[in-house]
Amino acid sequence: MPILSASVGLTRYRVVEEVPDSLIREIPEQLSKFAFQDIDHTSEERSFGWVNFDDMLDDKWSMSPPEKGQYFTFSLRLDTRRIQPAVLKKHYQIALNHEMAEAKKEGKNFISRDRKKEIKEQVTLKLRARSLPIPAVFEVVWNVPENRIFLATTNSKIMDMFEEYFNNTFDLNLEPLTPFFLAMETLGEEAVQKLESLDPTYFVG
Incomplete structure (x- = not known):
């Protein structure tokens, strides 16, 4: 107050x-x-x-x-x-699905742990850029x-x-x-x- x-x-x-x-x-x-x-x-x-x-x-x-x-x-x-956990989870899964589809085209059946971490960071940055900061x-x-x-x-x-x-x-x-x-x-x-x-x-x- x-x-x-x-x-x-x-x-x-x-x-x-x-x-x-x-x-x-x-x-x-x-x-x-x-x-x-x-x-x-x-x-x-x-x-x-x-x-x-x-x-x-x-x-x-x-x-x-x-x-x-x-x-x-x-x-x-x-x-x-603030990014809601459910929103991050959704868009992270979408990005992973896209990455796996691209990997299968190259004959791969997995995504490395480092790549998953990189994808999550990229998704987080994109979501932050789309959200407005909350002032206090x-x-x-x-x-x-x-x-x-x-x-x-x-x-x-x-x-x-x-x-x-x-x-x-x-x-x-x-x-x-x-x-x-x-x-x-x-x-x-x-x-x-x-x-x-x-x-x-x-x-x-």
Whole structure:
């Protein structure tokens, strides 16, 4: 769900390093450098990158800048092509039947394992080129003064992708603000040992 919705699932992070002013000034430039690359006219399986928070089609921030007061806002867009297994199986079998018919003309009664693998790869590429990628957008809000980042998802795979791509873009590391970390931040590092020894309480039998 978008961040501006009535309800949304969020993952909170802190930036581990201190962010220098020089890097803050370069944030728009880095977003553009690592912007989303469209794959509509290719056979690529997946593409991801940064886009405008206000419009997922705007990968040049021509509609609005990423700066919003003390915040930077942008989105991680992920486009993925998915081929249904039944569709791949059908067209792979059609290609195999055609290959076997051609082989029999040459007096052969089998298709090698390597050739079967090659045929499957060719069929997969053809089907990808004929299918449209499915877009997904995950919004990001970066509170620069407080060194906090909000990502509009709790999906672990998207979180991993976001953390790695954020590091590649800004050379900064993120740490999820889990309840354990928040308690440690509030109580201080001297409370770590006590926190680690706590057992969960189950309120439902």
